[in-house]
Amino acid sequence: MAAQIKSEHFSVDIDNTTGAVVSISNPRAEGDMNWVSSPDNAPWQPLGSRWGMGYVDLGADSLHRTYWKNPSIVSSNETSAVLEFNLGPLLIKVSRSLKDDGKTFHESYSFHNVGTEDLDLDGPQGTSIAIFTPFNDHYTNTEDALQRRAHAHVWANGGSNAWVKMTQMGGHGPNLGLVVTEGSLRGYSIESRDRITMSNTRGVFLLHPITGKLAPNEQKAIEWSMFWHNDWDDFFEKCAELSFQFIHFHIPCYTLVGDEVAALQMTGAVNEKTTVNGQSVVCDGKGRYSAKSDTFKGSIDVKTPGTEYSAKVYLNRVDSVEKLVASRVRFIIDKQQIYDLGKPGDGAYAVFDNEAQLISSWDTDNDRNLGRERVGMGIFMARWLREHPDDDKVRNSLKRYYKFVCEELQDQTGYVLNGPGSREKRLYNWPWVMQLHIAVASTDLDTTGVNGGESPLERFEKTMESFYDEGGRDLYPIGLPLLECLRYLQNFGTTKLLERAKKLFLNHGQRILDRGVDYPPFEVNFEQSIVAPAAIMLLELYRFTKEPKWLGGAELQMKTLLRFQGKQPDYRLHDIAIRHWDGYWFGKDRMWGDTFPHYWSTLNAVALHHYSYAKADEASKKRADGIILGNLALFSPDGSASCAWIYPLSVNGRAGHYKDPYANDQDWALNHLLYLKQDDEYGQKGHERTYMDRI
Template sequence: MVESFEFGRGKVQLADDGAVAQVLHPDGRRVLLDDGVDGAVHDSLHAWGKGFVATDRGAHRFDAPAFTRWRSSGIDLMYQFGDLELRAGRRFGERWTETYELRNTGSDPVEVGSLAISTPYRDVYTSSRESLTGAVHAHVWTGGADAWVWAVPMDGSGPGLGLQLTEGELWAYSVESREPGTSSNIRGHIYLHVTDHARVPGAMGGQPAITLAPGASYRWTWQLAWCDDLPAFHADRAPLVGADRLAVEVGETIQLHDGREITSSEPGLQYVEAPDGRSRIAVLFHEPLRTIAERRARFVLDRQRRPELPDSRKYAFVPYDNESGLTVLSSAWRDWNDARERVGMALLLQEVRDRGWGDRAELDEALTGYEQFVREHLLDEHGTIQDDSVHQNAVRLYNFPWFARFLIGQGDRAGATRILNRYYELGGDHFLAFDLGPLLSELGLHEHLVRHATTFIGYGDELPPHEVNYEQSMVAPLLELLVSAYRVAPDQIDGAELTRRLPWLTAFAADQPDVRLRHVPVRHWDGYWFGRLRLWGDVFPHYWSALSAVVYAAWPRELVTPDEAAWLDRAEDAILRANLVSFAADGSATCAFVYPSCVNGQPAHIADPLANDQDWALVYALRALTSEEPA
């Protein structure tokens, strides 16, 4: 049995056990994972409103209620486990309100270490069209009493579904159901936590332990509503603490909305609490970009090569384990090999060298050696880029523009052109590699550029799947390509085609008051593919978020209003600064910060110990700095 309730412009469907089975968006899409469509990962055990509690007296999951009372406007439920009783009430109308109350019915105090409710948003990448027309991005903020979730259709259209906490506090979120079988195309089941102290006490600025005396209870309420856009959702909110800027250089000042000012002479992430301690935000004080880049270059030169090798492979840049102090051997795991994304380290050294920073002779020697490695082990006479120095028969189109960019930096424009021509011979018209628009423009390859852009305009919302079926790092390079083509051939590329697709990109992020999250697009698999811990789950920030910053900076201002242009500028700056959190004062770095408190029950909110491919974030930050400098 499914009972349906009107909820504003949409509907909520409840299963016979009172759990929320589905939320229907006004446009017809399903907002939650569905037993039938998403059965490979979702079932009723993870339905909205079910969850778990861990205490010093034992742990329990709650599913079948001990008591149910249906009402014309909703339902009341009661779950019992041990000496605990959880009551849940759902009421529907123009708004949807849920209240939960956990009570200690025993005679002894109970310490609650983790308490979570499943909210299985349909954040999936089945295909680009299905994602854009049938799924949502769930943007989560669990900063205490100011907690909220914004679930927005992936095409950026309205309305979105906003959840805001109106009573109590939420301090964490975790993710379950991330497995190799579902790979990178599903975000998993999102659980909202009153606390996750028992599993990760230090996560997200610290998780409280909640002690319930005999007869005492803890109560929290959230309210959901359809809102036309994110500003409309925030219009009803009054955060206890907030700031417009979340990242500045050391010594600079961050102005809080309540009038307080904070500053720091030391770099690092800081949590700032509301005066009553019921809410917090996260800000970053970072060192000057030159300091970060030079230290990182020094670290790469000293530790991320393999001098023990007898040939030019000793000049290649490879991953490094910050805990063991060893470089990493890739074997069959291609995301740890000596090519692919690791070319970002070479590009970083070029950026440092070309600015006159660092030791010019040492940088030249390192880059000359790396160029020798590329020519001897990766690049053939046709312009094909091999996947690494071992796998000589594997072609990955992503690699081509990266190495073309490297050759340009070494003064070989002809070699770069040959690589890009080969890219298109191998089917590049139907693939969205990164940096293509700027490269093709710089090399005067306008025929490739316009043809490629026209091909993807023709695809509409049915983009060819890449290594993931749909993702921010497909949409950002698509828009980067279209912007470049629009600039060189405005008579052939309609600006309306750009405008229609920009919301696809902006929908990947929201404006949570944590420097790792604000304007940073969702990406939730690179801890597994690129890290040593092999953790799935949200990575915030991920360096490819910089691709969004590139698009925002390059966006033709004649296609947006002044207010929209100002938003693009703020978002670009926020993304590039957020990524600086990945670089430590000693020059070490992390390839992935897995943000949820736990993933599949494994404690997270942790920086992976592997330095791998994160240097692209510095490359893009330095390029942006170049574009801002006076001519």
């Protein structure tokens, strides 16, 4: 049986047996959107991890996890419900009610030590106490996702300033928001990720309250309010109305370069006593703080004396983008290129294990082989050589790599192998090899003696024809170098090849234009890197042809694409698109769970970059640059790199919040950095409007 709390704004169903919330919906909204995972809309998730259930570490006798279940109902009516869970020395009281004339749904979780000894609920990793909050963030299929699922933009690492903005994937508002009104959160974790559900669900979310040590008869609570909202501005305004401890941060950039100044502007729970890293702020209705970037180390603490409000913000700093990229170039040449003259694999760029300090030759799975996404390293090197033609070390390395690709990753027809010796068809691989051929053609690299003397342009033509012969028109290709190819062919190719490429690309673009938001499933049912290629292709066609239909189609794609991005005050999250499976497929530790940042989030930067030119919109350009700079968190000053930043505090019980040890495919972020930089330079030649940037 289920109890129901209901108003004209909220309908909340509570399972009387478990005490879990199984439905939160808006009676005034069209459709049948349930904003939480339940047995009806997520039957694959464990029944014990439904909304409002949880666990606490009460020691070794309970194997460090005691789950609360089987509640006693203290009271229940149409607008409120109070439940209690007795866990021996710990009494948990869960109160739920409608407030503000039924416009908000309020939850309180009180933890009361009814024993005779202290209870330490902090734990070494901050995950000793957790509340299950299974947001309805799943990719079942495109139609279902766009109608009945939501992106969960979680900010749980901010202490007393914590919130979750859910955004309906198809833009069918209003959206559900959550803001903490009492207590603090340490972070969030993910559970229920496995090889059965694969990459199509973010799993079950767990929020971790900060409770610390409870003395006998002491109690602490975490409380939050949920509400309906429209866009991000509306979300932040309502957070400020509902929570006296909410702070909205206005930060121009989350990754600072060189001696740039960290400029914070804060509204909400700040006053003349508020401090930032122990220093006073200027307060004239808005808190302002600035400091040189070399005076902090990532986290910034915002506290207001006399209250328990303690918020965190996370900024990153790099000394020099140019030096960081140069270090990465040297690292690839010195540590990630295979030197085995005359044998298969010679010249390839390979996965590197930062723990073993070796190329991971023992790991031969498809996502770690010498082909596929690793081609991004070759394109990156070609773009670097284009900017640094006197760099002979890069020239020699790239020539060796290009020979490997032409002779071991392609056959004479242009067919792209899935890896050396593997003819398993994976159409994603073709556009990357096409991009490599054009990038090499744009340099003065001597390719004589490579694969019978065919030029990079001839190799590109074969690859392009093979791609479309194999069914490329139906793919939403990541990294198809449409605009780059057409520009190059216009300047250096034959008229015949230019017209052929235009015909194929325009036909492909029309296919995407006709489908609109009816996205086909690929390796994941529905995801950011299906939507992003659609937006990018249509924007690139518009930039080349100036035909309005391409821009109109692109704007529809951009609306869907930007819903994947959040606004959390953390350089790893801000404007970074949601991705949550790449650590498993590409990392050494095979960790599921959110990867923030992840290099394919720079596809959003590419889309925003092209959109900024199409619409003369400088704000989009700044967002694009911010996404690129955010992804520099994947690289270290010595040139080492990580393919995935596992963001949650834990995933399936394994400790998270760290960089995976593999340097694998992350160099696409640097490839895109150089590509956008070179496209800006193209604009500076008078072809189009250009913008100043920081990269």
